[in-house]
Amino acid sequence: MSRAVVYYSFEGNTREAARKIASLTGADLIEIKPVKEISEFGPRKMMEGGGKAIFGFGSAILPLDKDLSSYDEIMIGTPIWAGRCAPYIKTLLKDESIRSKVTGVFTLSGSGNNRQCIKYFRKKLPNLKYDVSLHDRVGKKAGANDEAIGTFVSGYIVPGEKELKN
Numbered sequence: 187m188s189r190a191v192v193y194y195s196f197e198g199n200t201r202e203a204a205r206k207i208a209s210l211t212g213a214d215l216i217e218i219k220p221v222k223e224i225s226e227f228g229p230r231k232m233m234e235g236g237g238k239a240i241f242g243f244g245s246a247i248l249p250l251d252k253d254l255s256s257y258d259e260i261m262i263g264t265p266i267w268a269g270r271c272a273p274y275i276k277t278l279l280k281d282e283s284i285r286s287k288v289t290g291v292f293t294l295s296g297s298g299n300n301r302q303c304i305k306y307f308r309k310k311l312p313n314l315k316y317d318v319s320l321h322d323r324v325g326k327k328a329g330a331n332d333e334a335i336g337t338f339v340s341g342y343i344v345p346g347e348k349e350l351k352n
């Protein structure tokens with residue numbers, strides 16, 4: 187079973203979780219890079235990111251490093267922006283052949299509230315089985331992330347699969 191963790195991260199939280207999840211599941215790690223990142227500064231960052239998340243404009247992405255058609259299963263990681271998933275994920279998921287491979291999603295947020303984003307994923311992704319809400323690494327609830335990641339990846343770790351492959 188070949189797997190990929192495909193993620194977008196602006197400030198590193200989703201990247202850190204993606205690395206852990208990829209390492210625990212033996213999946214390849216693939217980062218989504220936008221054609222143009224939002225501003226790094228305060229109110230402008232929130233306005234640009236929130237605007238993109240709500241209205242979707244300027245959400246083009248660069249070609250990925252790897253061809254997703256070679257994977258059986260895909261996990262998606264995204265920060266929550268304005269209550270939604272990052273706009274670049276929506277751009278990626280315009281491709282039906284990618285949508286059908288996604289079985290798991292993980293979100294990173296300040297509040298832990300990912301309801302609207304998960305609602306979107308459940309509607310779009312016919313084979314979605316696992317989802318998890320993770321917290322900013324500097325937040326008060328960050329300590330719960332490792333256990334939540336453990337539960338999330340347990341769906342992907344089939345006893346003996348590694349031995350059979352080798």
Ligand SMILES: Cc1cc2nc3c(=O)[nH]c(=O)nc-3n(C[C@H](O)[C@H](O)[C@H](O)COP(=O)(O)O)c2cc1C
Binds near residue numbers: 197266
């Ligand atoms: C533009 C923008 C909008 C955000 N909107 C929300 C939000 O609506 N709810 C929330 O809990 N956190 C929100 N956050 C915080 C991020 O979801 C959180 O810091 C996340 O861990 C960032 O992931 P990253 O470090 O991988 O970019 C927002 C952050 C940015 C930059």
